Amino acid sequence: MKKILLFILSAIFSFSINLSENLENEMYAILNYDHRLYKSMYIGDDENNKYYSYNETSTRPLASLTKLMTALIIFDDIQEGKYELNTEVVVSKEASKVPYGVVIKENRIYTIEELLHLLLINSSNSSAYQLALFSSFGNVDEFVDKMNKKAKSLGLRSLRFRTPHGLPPVDTNKAMDIGNARDIYLLALNALNNEKLIEISKKYSYETSDGIKIKSTNTLVQLDEVLGLKTGFHRRAGYNIVYLIDNGDKKIIQVILGANTISSREKLGLKTLELMKESDK
Numbered sequence: 001m002k003k004i005l006l007f008i009l010s011a012i013f014s015f016s017i018n019l020s021e022n023l024e025n026e027m028y029a030i031l032n033y034d035h036r037l038y039k040s041m042y043i044g045d046d047e048n049n050k051y052y053s054y055n056e057t058s059t060r061p062l063a064s065l066t067k068l069m070t071a072l073i074i075f076d077d078i079q080e081g082k083y084e085l086n087t088e089v090v091v092s093k094e095a096s097k098v099p100y101g102v103v104i105k106e107n108r109i110y111t112i113e114e115l116l117h118l119l120l121i122n123s124s125n126s127s128a129y130q131l132a133l134f135s136s137f138g139n140v141d142e143f144v145d146k147m148n149k150k151a152k153s154l155g156l157r158s159l160r161f162r163t164p165h166g167l168p169p170v171d172t173n174k175a176m177d178i179g180n181a182r183d184i185y186l187l188a189l190n191a192l193n194n195e196k197l198i199e200i201s202k203k204y205s206y207e208t209s210d211g212i213k214i215k216s217t218n219t220l221v222q223l224d225e226v227l228g229l230k231t232g233f234h235r236r237a238g239y240n241i242v243y244l245i246d247n248g249d250k251k252i253i254q255v256i257l258g259a260n261t262i263s264s265r266e267k268l269g270l271k272t273l274e275l276m277k278e279s280d281k
Contacts, residue, residue, distance in 0.1 A: 047188075
């Protein structure tokens, strides 16, 4: 029986196999994530092969996973030559009033790269707002339109953005940023093409030029196999995460939406890492 189980686990994480429906059903039984700990999940690799899902098309609040799209829009601007990573930005009064995470102060000057670090590592909402203001010449709604257009161009139909940061309606007077686990997985697939974004999101700590010291909201990045990407939380969303696992010749993306606690979110992520290691024995 043990040999059978190891065979199934090996099949899950071997990267040349085409999963049949029967094997996929067995895979779900073996992974056996405790559904009481989260609302939806998706696991796949960097070639768009699905390994596991639960409620993958259930629409959920994204919270700060929204910032992954914000970062991608900023990198699109840079690629188009609109500005550079070392371009300096003066913090606006409006951005300085956006709460939670590191709140950047009015009239402070940061580079685009520094703001991206604050955005992706510490999930600074004010940094997200300032980046949106800068990109769209002061019109945040226009920036959000770009976020939605990019989602549409990538075929991510469940994603609907209302803000650049993912704060809930009580803080924004706007509807929630929403999407499903499968589309967040596909968005992460797109992000894999951006080496700088991955480099930033992998960092556990960072210090800005004016001495702000931050630590990542994703404690899993302290593990060598984990390459970032983004966490999210507010009360209605629960604890969300999308992150990358480096498995040598392949990368695995896991999306968890609506975990009950930070501990549950980390427990689910660590279980995936353990299963991958077991499959390599």
